[in-house]
Every structure is written in C-alpha cells, then in structure tokens.
Amino acid sequence: MRLSARVEIEIINTGSELLLGRVLNTHQQFLCRRFTDAGATVRRLTCVPDNGAAIEGAVRDALACADIVVTTGGLGPTSDDRTRDYIAGLLGAKLVVNETVLSRIENWFGGRKRPMPASTTIQAQVPEGAIVLLNEHGTAPGLIMEVSAGRFRDAQSWLVMLPGPPRELRPMFDSQVLPWLRNQFPTSAGFVCRTLKTSGIGESRVEEIIAPKLHELVQRGLEIGYCARTGEVDVRFVARGNGCETIAIEAETITRRLLGDCVFGADDEQLEETVVRLLTERKEWLALAESCTGGFIANRITNVPGASAVLWGGGVTYANDAKVRLLGVREETLREHGAVSEAVAREMAEGARRIAKSDYAIAVTGIAGPSGGTKDKPVGTVFIALATANDVQVKRALNNFDRETFKYISSQQALDMLRRALLAAHAGK
Amino acid sequence: MRLSARVEIEIINTGSELLLGRVLNTHQQFLCRRFTDAGATVRRLTCVPDNGAAIEGAVRDALACADIVVTTGGLGPTSDDRTRDYIAGLLGAKLVVNETVLSRIENWFGGRKRPMPASTTIQAQVPEGAIVLLNEHGTAPGLIMEVSAGRFRDAQSWLVMLPGPPRELRPMFDSQVLPWLRNQFPTSAGFVCRTLKTSGIGESRVEEIIAPKLHELVQRGLEIGYCARTGEVDVRFVARGNGCETIAIEAETITRRLLGDCVFGADDEQLEETVVRLLTERKEWLALAESCTGGFIANRITNVPGASAVLWGGGVTYANDAKVRLLGVREETLREHGAVSEAVAREMAEGARRIAKSDYAIAVTGIAGPSGGTKDKPVGTVFIALATANDVQVKRALNNFDRETFKYISSQQALDMLRRALLAAHAGK
Numbered sequence: 001m002r003l004s005a006r007v008e009i010e011i012i013n014t015g016s017e018l019l020l021g022r023v024l025n026t027h028q029q030f031l032c033r034r035f036t037d038a039g040a041t042v043r044r045l046t047c048v049p050d051n052g053a054a055i056e057g058a059v060r061d062a063l064a065c066a067d068i069v070v071t072t073g074g075l076g077p078t079s080d081d082r083t084r085d086y087i088a089g090l091l092g093a094k095l096v097v098n099e100t101v102l103s104r105i106e107n108w109f110g111g112r113k114r115p116m117p118a119s120t121t122i123q124a125q126v127p128e129g130a131i132v133l134l135n136e137h138g139t140a141p142g143l144i145m146e147v148s149a150g151r152f153r154d155a156q157s158w159l160v161m162l163p164g165p166p167r168e169l170r171p172m173f174d175s176q177v178l179p180w181l182r183n184q185f186p187t188s189a190g191f192v193c194r195t196l197k198t199s200g201i202g203e204s205r206v207e208e209i210i211a212p213k214l215h216e217l218v219q220r221g222l223e224i225g226y227c228a229r230t231g232e233v234d235v236r237f238v239a240r241g242n243g244c245e246t247i248a249i250e251a252e253t254i255t256r257r258l259l260g261d262c263v264f265g266a267d268d269e270q271l272e273e274t275v276v277r278l279l280t281e282r283k284e285w286l287a288l289a290e291s292c293t294g295g296f297i298a299n300r301i302t303n304v305p306g307a308s309a310v311l312w313g314g315g316v317t318y319a320n321d322a323k324v325r326l327l328g329v330r331e332e333t334l335r336e337h338g339a340v341s342e343a344v345a346r347e348m349a350e351g352a353r354r355i356a357k358s359d360y361a362i363a364v365t366g367i368a369g370p371s372g373g374t375k376d377k378p379v380g381t382v383f384i385a386l387a388t389a390n391d392v393q394v395k396r397a398l399n400n401f402d403r404e405t406f407k408y409i410s411s412q413q414a415l416d417m418l419r420r421a422l423l424a425a426h427a428g429k
Numbered sequence: 430m431r432l433s434a435r436v437e438i439e440i441i442n443t444g445s446e447l448l449l450g451r452v453l454n455t456h457q458q459f460l461c462r463r464f465t466d467a468g469a470t471v472r473r474l475t476c477v478p479d480n481g482a483a484i485e486g487a488v489r490d491a492l493a494c495a496d497i498v499v500t501t502g503g504l505g506p507t508s509d510d511r512t513r514d515y516i517a518g519l520l521g522a523k524l525v526v527n528e529t530v531l532s533r534i535e536n537w538f539g540g541r542k543r544p545m546p547a548s549t550t551i552q553a554q555v556p557e558g559a560i561v562l563l564n565e566h567g568t569a570p571g572l573i574m575e576v577s578a579g580r581f582r583d584a585q586s587w588l589v590m591l592p593g594p595p596r597e598l599r600p601m602f603d604s605q606v607l608p609w610l611r612n613q614f615p616t617s618a619g620f621v622c623r624t625l626k627t628s629g630i631g632e633s634r635v636e637e638i639i640a641p642k643l644h645e646l647v648q649r650g651l652e653i654g655y656c657a658r659t660g661e662v663d664v665r666f667v668a669r670g671n672g673c674e675t676i677a678i679e680a681e682t683i684t685r686r687l688l689g690d691c692v693f694g695a696d697d698e699q700l701e702e703t704v705v706r707l708l709t710e711r712k713e714w715l716a717l718a719e720s721c722t723g724g725f726i727a728n729r730i731t732n733v734p735g736a737s738a739v740l741w742g743g744g745v746t747y748a749n750d751a752k753v754r755l756l757g758v759r760e761e762t763l764r765e766h767g768a769v770s771e772a773v774a775r776e777m778a779e780g781a782r783r784i785a786k787s788d789y790a791i792a793v794t795g796i797a798g799p800s801g802g803t804k805d806k807p808v809g810t811v812f813i814a815l816a817t818a819n820d821v822q823v824k825r826a827l828n829n830f831d832r833e834t835f836k837y838i839s840s841q842q843a844l845d846m847l848r849r850a851l852l853a854a855h856a857g858k
Contacts (some may be wrong), residue, residue: 007430009453013657015643016654017654017656017663017665018457018458018461018467018474019461019467019470019471019472019473019474019796020462020463020465020622020654020665020667021457021458021459021460021461021462021465021471022458022469022622022624022663022665023458023656024453024455025454025455025457025458028447028450028454028476029447029450029451029452029454030450031450032447032448032449032450033449033451034450034451036450037450041448042448042449042450042484043446043448043477043478043483044448044475044476044477044487045448045474045475045476045477046473046474046475047457047473048472048473048474049472050654051618054472055474058473074753076632076634076657077632078632078655078657079631079640080638080653080654093518112827114631115634117631117633117636119633119636119637119639120633131488134440137830137831137834142534157661163657165657166563167659167830167831167834171831181719183779200684225451225506227451236451257496265441288724288745290724290727291733292731294727294728294731294732294736294740295520295717295719295724295725295726295727295728295729295730295731295745296724298719298723298724298725298727298728298745298747299722299723299725299728301723302721302722302723302724302725302747302797302836303723303832303833303836304746305798305799305800305832307723307747307766308748308801311723311747311748311751312747312748312750312751313745313746313747313748313751314716314744314745314751314816315743315744315745315755316724316731316742316743316744316745317725317742318727318736318737318740318741319730319737319741319742319785320738320740321785322742322743322785325784325785326742326755326784331773355754355755356750357547357747357756368731369734370734371734372737381704383491391652401691403732403734404732407728407732416786426441
C-alpha cells in the first residue's frame with residue numbers, strides 16, 4: 001500500500017534552539033524519508049523559532065500550499081512550548097482537557113515514582129475536535145486537525161503536530177501517523193523504493209558493473225541512485241506506476257547476481273543485523289576483543305534484539321595490561337611487536353575465542369588518533385583478526401579519519417570479515 | 430567583535446536529496462551557530478528541491494524579510510546544479526566568465542592530473558557585479574550579490590550563495606563570509622548564548638527551581654530556553670545588547686547555585702568528556718563491566734581523545750559465563766539472585782576493579798528488552814554499581830524505553846554516578 005504521489009507535504013520544525021544552531025535537526029531526514037518511501041512528495045521544509053508570529057506565519061503559508069502540514073516541537077510542559085496554543089488560536093479551536101491524556105500523564109509520573117510538576121498537566125489540553133495520538137515514550141500527545149476547504153486554500157488539508165524529542169516522535173509517526181495517512185489518502189499510484197547495501201566495493205566500481213546490465217530496465221522506467229556512505233555503498237532503485245514492483249524485483253535480482261556477496265542487506269538492514277541473523281541461523285557464538293574500537297563493535301551487536309543468543313561478550317582491552325589479564329596476550333608479544341601489530345591482534349582473537357569457548361572471535365587493535373602514530377604505523381593503522389575453529393586471519397587497513405569515523409569504518413571491516421566467513425562456512429557445508 | 434543583533438538572516442538549502450530524506454542536513458546547525466555567535470539573528474530556515482519555481486519563490490520570500498539571505502548548493506557542474514542561474518535570472522544579472530575562477534578550475538584538475546570535463550567550466554560563469562569567494566577545497570566559487578533597496582523590500586539586502594559540500598562551505602564561510610559580514614555590518618550590539626547541561630533532574634523541575642530566581646534578569650532582557658534531551662536537560666541563556674555578558678554570567682551563577690551538581694557541563698560538553706576530564710585531572714583509572722549496555726559506555730568514553738590515559742578497559746559480559754570467567758562473579762550469586770540483580774552488579778564492579786587495579790569501576794546489568802522481563806524485574810530494569818576504594822554503591826532504575834534509548838539512558842546514569850563520586854571525593858580532599 002502506497003500513498004498517491006500527488007499528496008504534497010510541508011514540514012515545519014519549531015524551536016529556537018534550531019535557529020541558534022545549538023541542536024542538529026534530525027527530524028527533517030526522518031520525516032522526508034518516511035513520507036517519500038510512502039509515495040508522498042515533500043515540497044518544502046521550514047524551521048522557525050518559538051514565537052507566535054513566526055509559527056503562525058509558517059503554518060499559514062504551508063496550509064495554503066500542501067495537503068498535509070506537519071509541525072514538530074512545542075507540545076511540552078515548559079513556558080517556551082507554545083506551538084499547540086498558537087495553532088489552536090490560528091484555527092480558532094478551543095483547548096479542552098483530554099481525560100485519557102491526563103490520566104496517562106499521571107500514570108507516567110506514578111510509574112516512575114517521581115512527583116508530577118503542576119505545569120505538566122498543560123499537555124492534556126488539546127484543541128477541540130483534534131485526533132489525539134497517544135505518546136508511548138513521553139507525556140505530550142501528538143495531534144491531528146482537519147482544516148476545512150476555503151480556509152487557507154480551496155481544498156481541505158490536514159495539520160499534524162508531533163512532539164519534539166526524536167524518541168517520542170519516531171515511534172508515534174510509524175505506529176500512528178503512517179496508518180492514518182494510508183487510510184486518509186489511499187493508494188492511487190504505484191511506487192517502489194528499494195535500497196541494496198554493499199560493502200567492500202567502491203561506488204564507481206558498483207556502477208561500472210551493474211549499470212550496463214540494467215539499461216533495459218531504465219528504459220522501462222527504473223531510476224537508479226548510488227550513494228557512497230561511510231564504509232558502504234547503497235544502490236537505490238525507484239520505480240513508479242503500473243508494474244513498478246516487477247521492475248524493482250528484476251533490478252534487484254540482476255544486481256545481486258552481479259555483485260554476489262558484496263550485497264549484505266537491503267533497505268534499512270545494518271551490517272550488525274546481518275551478522276546476528278547469520279549467527280542465529282547457525283546457532284553459533286561470537287566473542288570480541290576490542291582495543292581501538294573501544295566497545296563500539298560490542299555496542300553495535302548489542303543494539304540488535306536477540307543478540308544475547310549469539311554474543312558471549314568480550315574484552316574492551318584499552319590498556320596493554322588489560323590485553324594480558326583479560327585475554328591472555330603474552331607480555332613478550334606486546335614488547336616485541338607493540339600493541340598495534342598483527343601478532344597482538346592474533347593473540348587477542350585467539351585468547352577471546354579460548355576464554356569464551358565460542359565459534360568465532362573478532363579482535364581489533366589500532367591507532368584511532370589524533371596522536372600515537374609513528375612512521376611505520378601512522379594514525380589510522382588497524383589490525384583486524386578473525387579466529388575460527390580452523391585458523392586466524394589478520395587484515396591490516398589504514399583508516400585515516402577522525403576518531404569516530406575511524407571506529408565506525410574499522411568496525412564495518414571487522415563485521416564484514418565475519419559476515420564473509422559465515423557465508424563461506426555455510427557454502428562449504 | 431559582534432554584529433548588530435538587528436541583522437536578520439534567512440538560510441535556504443537547495444537540494445532534492447534533502448526532501449527525499451536521503452541526506453542529513455548539517456548546514457543549518459553550522460550556519461546558525463556561526464551567525465548566532467557573531468551576534469546576528471537567524472529568523473527562518475527553508476529547504477527546497479532543485480527546481481526553478483521553488484528556488485525563486487524561496488529566495489524572493491526571504492529577500493522581502495531579511496538583511497542577508499544565504500543559499501547553499503546548486504553551484505556545481507552537473508545538470509541539477511541550477512541555483513546560480515535561477516538567482517541570476519531573478520535578479521536580472523548577466524552571467525559572465527570570471528578569468529580567475531576559470532584558471533583556478535583548470536589548475537585544480539591539472540594539479541590532480543585528471544582530465545577536465547567540459548561541464549566544469551560552467552562554474553566560472555558568475556553574475557555580473559558579484560563578489561567572488563574563491564573555493565580552497567573544490568571548484569565552485571561562492572558568490573555575494575547586493576540587492577538594491579526597493580527591489581524586494583524597502584531596504585537594501587544581500588544574497589550570499591555557498592557551495593553544497595560541507596568541506597567546501599565551512600572553510601569558505603569562516604575565512605571569507607564572516608570577515609565580509611563584520612565589515613559590512615560593524616559591531617553595534619553585544620550577544621551571549623550560554624547552555625548549561627544538567628542530568629538527574631526533569632525539565633519541568635528545572636524550570637520550577639530556577640525560573641522564580643531569574644525573574645529579575647528576564648526583566649533586564651535575559652531569554653531562557655529549556656530543552657529536554659535523552660537523559661539530560663539543557664538550560665539556555667541568551668542575552669543581547671549592552672551588559673549582556675553580565676546578565677548571562679549572573680544567570681549562570683544563580684543556576685549553578687540552585688541546581689548544584691545537577692549541572693555537569695556547559696555548551697557542547699558531553700557527559701563522557703566531563704568524566705574523562707575529571708579522571709585526567711585526578712590521574713585516576715577507570716574499569717568497566719558492562720552487560721546490558723553492551724560496550725556502549727566504553728564506546729562513549731573511547732570517543733574522547735585522551736581516553737587511553739584514564740580507561741584501563743573492561744569486560745562486555747553478555748553471557749553469564751562471561752561474568753564468571755572475565756570478572757570473577759560467583760556462579761552461586763548468579764544462581765541465587767539472577768544476572769540482573771544488585772548482588773551481581775556489585776560483584777561485577779568489584780571484580781572489574783580488582784582485575785584492573787583501577788581507582789573506579791562501573792558495572793551495569795539489566796534487561797534491555799524487548800523480551801526477558803519478569804513481574805519483579807520488568808523490561809527496562811537496570812542495576813548500576815560503582816566500586817571505589819571505599820565501597821560499592823548500587824542503584825536500581827527502570828528505563829523502559831526502546832533498546833538504544835535504554836542503553837543511552839543507563840550509560841548516562843552510570844556516567845553521572847561516577848561524575849558525582851569524583852566531585853564528592855574531590856570536595857572531601
């Protein structure tokens with residue numbers, strides 16, 4: 001089920017902190033992506049400060065152009081949370097107490113055994129006639145209001161107000177706004193957007209391999225996009241109208257055949273999810289030994305629900321001492337080769353696998369920077385080891401980026417090494 | 430040197446990828462922050478797709494309201510880079526070849542020994558009369574155009590066009606746009622923006638405590654903003670004009686006195702940075718024992734440059750077995766109390782501190798969900814232990830959120846517990 005591509009959306013983020021540059025606005029990307037994937041068109045994004053004239057002006061302008069106007073922020077309990085009031089004023093709606101919301105707010109504080117400040121109850125005041133979106137992760141409800149035809153433009157339109165905190169907005173959008181949207185604007189045009197995620201291959205090489213073989217599908221309406229992201233390349237297929245699903249499936253089949261195991265997943269699948277899925281299918285266990293990635297690989301894996309069935313655990317062995325005492329790396333090896341070396345990576349992986357009695361162990365040791373580099377081992381040098389029942393492989397890479405990107409790319413290389421080993425072991429069975 | 434607070438800015442980001450939700454817009458925060466810190470007021474942000482009507486409409490609207498309108502993107506060589514042309518058209522300016530830019534583009538390709546695609550030279554076409562901002566990190570120049578009074582509003586205004594890639598835009602802004610701006614709009618009013626970051630206290634409670642005591646400063650022009658972020662609450666003070674520094678300092682002093690050690694930092698400081706800073710000052714070492722946070726605390730700490738001077742390392746002990754073998758937790762304790770218990774948290778912290786011979790050890794064990802909860806210990810239950818030379822404290826919390834938020838909030842509570850212990854130990858000395 002997709003929305004008509006003709007549904008036009010405008011998004012307005014309210015919040016003075018955005019215009020002061022104190023906060024990164026991540027709502028735009030989230031909301032645009034969700035609407036686009038549902039087949040709608042986002043025509044404009046606006047951010048305005050928390051003041052009445054600015055919010056009213058932006059909402060008025062947007063309602064004159066779009067079928068649906070979404071606002072974010074300004075629904076909370078403090079004195080600068082005024083979006084609800086300004087919009088109710090603009091639409092001439094009276095604020096009334098919603099008993100369901102009020103009792104949920106009381107329960108929210110009760111469950112957390114925290115006193116409820118009086119200002120909190122203001123969040124239970126909703127414009128008369130509004131559809132109330134209950135907040136599963138906070139106290140401020142979302143609101144949907146119908147705006148009659150003739151008010152700001154000839155046609156009817158809708159105003160959707162969402163709370164500012166991303167962990168409240170995102171689940172509310174997925175579980176309540178999207179279903180409402182699909183119901184209100186039923187399918188009238190086909191739309192498919194499919195992303196294949198690859199690792200271990202560059203963007204232009206991907207295009208070189210697949211573009212010639214997709215030529216015929218492009219003539220039938222396939223749109224291809226390439227996006228080089230940190231440590232991976234995405235290939236995006238978009239098709240519209242009748243038969244779009246067939247075109248997208250054909251494109252995916254051809255691409256998977258040509259790129260083989262460079263494709264690790266589709267759409268939003270992350271590499272850690274692929275790895276947990278493969279380990280779970282095989283009922284195998286993983287242990288970790290992280291130095292320079294400092295727990296980042298463990299963190300990625302434990303973000304995946306069900307990780308406890310495949311991850312034994314491991315050591316974050318930042319100090320040399322920790323490598324010796326937690327993983328049994330020999331002091332002699334550290335002295336002779338240094339902590340950032342093939343030999344130490346190997347002993348870390350072997351040690352982790354031995355202590356955990358696991359099927360696999362990954363070890364990473366390197367120089368994240370900004371300091372600590374030498375001529376032979378410059379900042380960005382990393383050794384990644386994978387221990388299996390058969391052997392230990394070690395790869396050396398140079399990831400000369402800022403600290404967090406270094407950790408991300410190194411973790412991506414380590415997870416990809418494990419993924420390929422899991423696929424190879426399976427193919428051999 | 431500050432700009433007049435009366436200088437009003439509008440920013441327009443062009444790029445269809447933004448409205449498709451395929452790219453995170455980081456320009457807004459960068460530009461807003463720079464303008465704000467220079468004393469200007471950003472009044473609105475807009476994003477529009479790469480099409481003539483949308484770009485022209487947005488620029489026209491903005492020029493009717495602001496002293497300076499900044500656009501980003503659409504200056505490059507490909508077919509969707511049309512911002513320069515649309516704007517030249519809107520302002521009735523002829524495009525002419527700029528010889529300096531042309532020869533720089535030729536040198537850019539020559540220096541990289543790459544053939545120069547013909548389309549590239551289009552970037553040397555600039556609107557007649559424009560100030561050209563040379564690009565040190567790419568080929569497309571930035572442009573500044575004067576818009577005469579009476580054209581879109583009564584007063585004169587300026588249009589600043591910047592290239593889209595952040596690594597081109599940011600240095601160009603700092604080295605060329607800011608100096609131009611300070612010259613064009615010389616100092617006439619002060620401006621201060623200060624954010625205090627708090628933890629362990631809710632947003633409405635913060636307001637309840639501080640607002641009454643800041644009343645007099647608000648009457649003298651202080652603006653206060655509250656922003657609830659995951660696991661922390663920011664309090665933002667803005668003051669403008671003569672004496673603004675004094676007002677901001679007074680507000681900060683009063684707030685710090687009222688909120689005590691709930692204030693953990695200011696402006697961009699993250700809690701992990703505070704903790705690394707405090708440990709570094711005291712030359713003390715930390716060890717970690719993470720179960721449900723799965724390496725996330727280690728990851729946060731190792732994101733801070735210099736972490737290797739204070740973090741020994743630790744165990745990511747997901748399986749029970751890992752708690753026993755890496756940290757020396759007793760099997761009996763696990764059997765009697767379960768892995769998620771005060772007793773196990775305590776033994777994890779003690780074990781980590783003993784093995785690491787560190788000053789402090791943090792241990793976290795809990796149920797991240799979505800499954801694994803029981804009546805006594807529902808999903809979200811977490812035990813956080815802090816072992817010091819004197820004792821082990823254990824706190825129990827209920828963080829019933831999605832998996833990643835659970836990890837974030839639990840890590841925030843653990844880091845905050847350590848931060849308060851470090852401050853208390855210091856105060857006692």
